[in-house]
Amino acid sequence: MELYFFYMFAGGMILTSLLMITRANVIHAALLLVLTFFFLAGVFVLAGAEFLAAVQILLYAGGIMVLYLFSIMLMNVEVAVRMRQWHRQGAVVLVAAVLLGLEIWAVLGDVEFAKPKQWEWSLGATPGNVEALGAVLYTKFLFPFEVASILLLAAMIGAIVLAKRRIER
Amino acid sequence: MEVVIPDIALSLALPEIGLAILVCAVLILDLFVSLENKSRVGVVAFVGVVILALVAFGQWGEGARTTFNGFYVVDNMSVFVKVCVLACTAISILLMLQYAKVEKINYGEFYAMLLFSVFGMLVMASGNDLLTVYLGLETMSISIYVLVAFMRHDPLSREAGLKYFLMGAFASGVLLYGMALTYGFTGTTSIRGIAEAFAGAGGGAIAQSPVMIFGLILLVAGFGFKLALAPFHMWLPDAYTGAPTPITGFMSVAVKFATVAALMRIFFVAFPAMAESWNTLLWVLTAFTMVWGNVAAIAQTSLKRMLAYSSIGHAGYVLMGVVVSMSVIDGKVTFSSIGISAVAFYLLAYLFTNLGAFGMLILVCRDGYRGDNIEDWKGIGQAHPWAGMAFVVFLLSLGGIPPTAGFVGKLYLFAAAVQNEYYWLAAIGLVMSAVSMYYYGRIIMVLYMENRGDTQEVMSLSSAPSLFFAMVVLVVGTLLLGIFPGSFLDAAKGTVAGFI
Numbered sequence: 001m002e003l004y005f006f007y008m009f010a011g012g013m014i015l016t017s018l019l020m021i022t023r024a025n026v027i028h029a030a031l032l033l034v035l036t037f038f039f040l041a042g043v044f045v046l047a048g049a050e051f052l053a054a055v056q057i058l059l060y061a062g063g064i065m066v067l068y069l070f071s072i073m074l075m076n077v078e079v080a081v082r083m084r085q086w087h088r089q090g091a092v093v094l095v096a097a098v099l100l101g102l103e104i105w106a107v108l109g110d111v112e113f114a115k116p117k118q119w120e121w122s123l124g125a126t127p128g129n130v131e132a133l134g135a136v137l138y139t140k141f142l143f144p145f146e147v148a149s150i151l152l153l154a155a156m157i158g159a160i161v162l163a164k165r166r167i168e169r
Numbered sequence: 170m171e172v173v174i175p176d177i178a179l180s181l182a183l184p185e186i187g188l189a190i191l192v193c194a195v196l197i198l199d200l201f202v203s204l205e206n207k208s209r210v211g212v213v214a215f216v217g218v219v220i221l222a223l224v225a226f227g228q229w230g231e232g233a234r235t236t237f238n239g240f241y242v243v244d245n246m247s248v249f250v251k252v253c254v255l256a257c258t259a260i261s262i263l264l265m266l267q268y269a270k271v272e273k274i275n276y277g278e279f280y281a282m283l284l285f286s287v288f289g290m291l292v293m294a295s296g297n298d299l300l301t302v303y304l305g306l307e308t309m310s311i312s313i314y315v316l317v318a319f320m321r322h323d324p325l326s327r328e329a330g331l332k333y334f335l336m337g338a339f340a341s342g343v344l345l346y347g348m349a350l351t352y353g354f355t356g357t358t359s360i361r362g363i364a365e366a367f368a369g370a371g372g373g374a375i376a377q378s379p380v381m382i383f384g385l386i387l388l389v390a391g392f393g394f395k396l397a398l399a400p401f402h403m404w405l406p407d408a409y410t411g412a413p414t415p416i417t418g419f420m421s422v423a424v425k426f427a428t429v430a431a432l433m434r435i436f437f438v439a440f441p442a443m444a445e446s447w448n449t450l451l452w453v454l455t456a457f458t459m460v461w462g463n464v465a466a467i468a469q470t471s472l473k474r475m476l477a478y479s480s481i482g483h484a485g486y487v488l489m490g491v492v493v494s495m496s497v498i499d500g501k502v503t504f505s506s507i508g509i510s511a512v513a514f515y516l517l518a519y520l521f522t523n524l525g526a527f528g529m530l531i532l533v534c535r536d537g538y539r540g541d542n543i544e545d546w547k548g549i550g551q552a553h554p555w556a557g558m559a560f561v562v563f564l565l566s567l568g569g570i571p572p573t574a575g576f577v578g579k580l581y582l583f584a585a586a587v588q589n590e591y592y593w594l595a596a597i598g599l600v601m602s603a604v605s606m607y608y609y610g611r612i613i614m615v616l617y618m619e620n621r622g623d624t625q626e627v628m629s630l631s632s633a634p635s636l637f638f639a640m641v642v643l644v645v646g647t648l649l650l651g652i653f654p655g656s657f658l659d660a661a662k663g664t665v666a667g668f669i
Binding site for chain 2: 107111139142143151154157162
């Protein structure tokens, strides 16, 4: 049963992402990307990562894509539709992709990465994903978590400072 | 599910917590201060930073202590870096107060962004985990991108900000990739944990793995970008020239402090098993940087740009101290205390000297006039004897001539290099010191021996008391470190305790 769902989500992802990169209309492409994100969230749920799935939908499909759509609406879609869509460089891309793939295989082929160390406290028998994440974020990773919040605050204020119209004196 | 709240000693992180509160206070206060009086926000920031420097100083000499599950460490090295960064910030704020008015960037956010970047630096100094170091580095970098581009009406400043942002974001990615590969191999991001993984069973195989070496190269390159080591320095001359001058001075000193501290902690503590690999890489970068920074500075006609290139050269000297700290005794890698303390002292000397040199540029700024070019300074030595003398002190110190701070700093660096048998690096450093005296000396010539052209605008010095006070502190500091270096050297030596 799970396998069928996996194939459904994975197939949906491949189909929508292929459709996305072949659309001439960017709005269609953006909407298809939202669909891809939904399918990806489904795969995350199957992999037992509910939190990641929720974040995927809330942040990517909900937040970032809406921003994308806003910025797309600022440009002239009518003109963009009539523009040439392909660069006709498929052969070059194919060769580069094959070379890169071989390179990655050669370098990473026989590397064994270490297993991440287990947390030193147990989280019960079958902890929920979100609970487990919250438990470590607010205990073990408290300091990086707080620093990250300051980082985001700095980034937000910085963006406003650079973009806001200044009051002239 | 039972969640165990770990033991957290908040008092250890007092400088960071205090700074976070200070930033918020500054941001809120900014709302209630009218546009004409924004300097008051700067004064509040100044007072707060001085208090925090004293708080940080109070943590000196209490041994290495970790908290927050080992993500955070306080030892003498981190305290030294924090006190110096906060001192640098305090002096930079004094240099800014007048400049911000002249350049019409006197907004509360200017000081808030500065404090944000300092927060990042403090976290980097105390980062005991790749995760903390990276977050600190990003907080610092993002705030500084904004500060560099703060003079939005000036195209040079905008260009500088964009260039720095693009290169810096790329460099962060490179660094993060290096960290990710390290995590992949060792299974931990803790700096001590990585060292344990290398020392444990199978650690030798990890150190030999080509992918791990690749990760190490990425780490070196990432730090190389952030410190602007040749050949990763391309962004620096533009960024330093376009940025508001107090920010240029601030970032040339404070960023070096924080980044070098993080670099030493990561490479010395986490990667002693691969010491010979990173040491060779850094050796090459150091030699390149010293040569390129100093040779390229000769050709500059803009004083600000020349100081930018010279700060590349000085990054090379600082890194030389890092490289020569490592020596192999009986096949065992050791880090000598003389190298580490030489780095600490050189950075301290550089704080006073370089801030002073940029302070001179700020001193002559007035509405619509910047005095950034070397020829603007013709005959200033005669017209303003005290300012001329101060500039000479800073230039001699940058060149490493007694009786200034720069001399003692270079002396210790070269002594460390010779003691640990890095003769070639010492030789390159000495030759480049001589080269640097050529272009520093040229400015002294312009100051005293050339006459001012009749058509040249008259250069007048700012009379702001904050600026005057800052310059006096910087001159006295530069001379004090050169004439009575004793207690400062003891402090620099004290940084080694508990670090390695």
